[in-house]
Amino acid sequence: MWMERVRGKRVYALRTEQALSKHPDIIATACPFCMTHFSDGLIFHEADEQVTVLDIAQFVANQIAET
Numbered sequence: 001m002w003m004e005r006v007r008g009k010r011v012y013a014l015r016t017e018q019a020l021s022k023h024p025d026i027i028a029t030a031c032p033f034c035m036t037h038f039s040d041g042l043i044f045h046e047a048d049e050q051v052t053v054l055d056i057a058q059f060v061a062n063q064i065a066e067t
Contacts (some may be wrong), residue, residue: 016041026052028059 009017016038019027027038035053042048054062 008010012037012041012043013021013044016045016047020047020051024051026059027052028029028056 008014015034015049019038019041026044029035029038032055035055038053039048041052
């Protein structure tokens with residue numbers, strides 16, 4: 001988990017690139033580590049203004065509040 005990158009793309013950049021290929025408005029995750037990865041990845045890809053990263057509990061609470 002804490003290893004330095006030896007070659008290739010950084011994991012957070014690659015995972016975020018994969019998620020962004022689906023053109024999401026929101027990326028939801030249940031993992032605090034993944035949440036940091038996606039947040040950093042959105043900044044790396046300059047998409048932090050267009051896409052929001054939420055914990056799955058935040059996403060569910062927002063959906064309940066809207067109904």
